[in-house]
Amino acid sequence: MPAVKWLMHWHPNPGATLNSQILAEACACAESLGGSKDGRWKTSIIFYRAMARDGASAAAAGGGGPPQQPPDVPRELLGVALHERPGLYFSILRAHRLVLQADSAFPQVMEKLQSYKARVTLNFEGFQYQLGDFCLRIGKCVPNNSETLRGIMMEVEYYPLSSIEKSRAVMEDFFDIWQETVAKKSLPGHFIHVESNFSEYGLSDHYSFQHTAVQYATCLQQLMAAVRPQ
Numbered sequence: 001m002p003a004v005k006w007l008m009h010w011h012p013n014p015g016a017t018l019n020s021q022i023l024a025e026a027c028a029c030a031e032s033l034g035g036s037k038d039g040r041w042k043t044s045i046i047f048y049r050a051m052a053r054d055g056a057s058a059a060a061a062g063g064g065g066p067p068q069q070p071p072d073v074p075r076e077l078l079g080v081a082l083h084e085r086p087g088l089y090f091s092i093l094r095a096h097r098l099v100l101q102a103d104s105a106f107p108q109v110m111e112k113l114q115s116y117k118a119r120v121t122l123n124f125e126g127f128q129y130q131l132g133d134f135c136l137r138i139g140k141c142v143p144n145n146s147e148t149l150r151g152i153m154m155e156v157e158y159y160p161l162s163s164i165e166k167s168r169a170v171m172e173d174f175f176d177i178w179q180e181t182v183a184k185k186s187l188p189g190h191f192i193h194v195e196s197n198f199s200e201y202g203l204s205d206h207y208s209f210q211h212t213a214v215q216y217a218t219c220l221q222q223l224m225a226a227v228r229p230q
């Protein structure tokens with residue numbers, strides 16, 4: 001069973017801009033706490049938009065309007081390819097509070113069915129640090145085939161426990177220590193941990209990869225609005 005994980009993102013102060021120096025300072029904080037660099041990691045998030053069906057909707061509307069997707073088809077779908085599970089693919093329907101696990105070939109199936117079209121792909125990549133019973137993954141968020149910095153993310157994994165409630169006190173204590181360490185750098189912002197309501201997705205107290213996918217969906221809501229094509 002996977003270990004409990006918290007996902008955080010960098011929240012700049014009002015008027016402050018995001019830059020790679022903040023990422024470098026965050027990595028320096030991990031090393032100052034005694035973290036040892038242990039390779040790289042990469043997680044990809046894909047935003048899908050439902051494709052319109054020609055004919056049916058236009059005919060129902062008298063033939064004058066543009067084609068639309070059927071009302072029972074969710075307009076958006078979020079796909080998550082986690083670095084620790086390369087053989088799996090997670091799909092999230094936020095409007096319906098559903099998280100589904102599928103084979104990694106799922107994106108190819110979606111493309112063949114022409115039900116959803118990939119609109120935006122974001123890659124989260126950076127360095128991994130081992131710190132006692134913790135694993136820290138600090139990285140940047142960039143669009144696919146681009147180096148434009150869209151955000152800075154951080155994963156904190158606590159190996160000994162898989163119960164969300166039993167690990168809460170330990171994770172909160174670590175987060176406090178981390179915030180104090182970052183504050184010493186006098187950076188224009190801070191990390192935020194957004195609490196996910198896992199029960200809405202039918203997920204239990206025992207942590208799973210679906211929990212991680214839901215955390216990405218929760219923490220990326222503001223970021224999605226910023227990178228979605230107009």
